[in-house]
Amino acid sequence: MEIFNGQCTCGSTKIQFGLPKADEIPNQIICHCLFCKRITGACFTRSIFVPRASITFPAETPKIYYHQPTTSTSGAAPGLKWHFCSTCGNQLFSENPLAAGQAIVRVGILDRQDEFTKIQMQLFCKRANEWVKDIFENGAGKFDEMPNLDEMPNRPIAGP
Structure with a gap:
């Protein structure tokens, strides 16, 4: 059995499976649905399916948000359960009634993210932001670490 660990941004909610x-x-699933974008604040989510029964919480147990969309425009299935940290709000995983017994774990919370390299599928591609399709090919400035402001091609605008 291979053990994986992860945590929320503030570290108070930890996950192990x-x-x-x-x-x-497991191969990653990339989702471009509007709901995933809104709940994470990102342009897509990277997730893996993990048996729900294998997940434990060494510290605080996450809070749960039950999603019941009123329309199908979000792309999210009715009955989703989103597990998140009650302190920082970081989403850890979700459960979809269409994938009973499975947890959909966000790769970004895991300590060993680089082991998940293959993509099995992308969902809701018609909702993908156009620029995402060629983000790694377009020659935009690339930095190994956070650059100094004067190194940035488009510096942040100073406030009042």
């Missing part, structure tokens, strides 16, 4: 073998790392 086991997967059968290291050579059977």
Whole structure:
């Protein structure tokens, strides 16, 4: 059994789960639905399916938000359960009734994110932001770390 750990931004809510073998790392699912964008504040989510029964919480148990959309425009399925930190609000994983027994864990919360390299599928591609499609190919400024302001091609605008 391979053990994976993760946590929210503030560190008060931690998650741990086991997967059968290291050579059977699950493939990522990229989702571009409007709901995923809004709940994370990002242009898409990177997730993996993990057996829900394998998840434990070494510290604080996450809070749950039950999503019941009134229309299908968000792209989110009715009955989603979103598990998040009650302190910082960081989303950890969700549960979809269409994938019973599975948790949809956000790769970005995991300590070992780089092990998840393959993408199984992308969902709601018609809702993907156009610029996301070529973000890594367009030659935009790339920095290994956070650059100084004077190194940025488009510096942040100073406030009043």
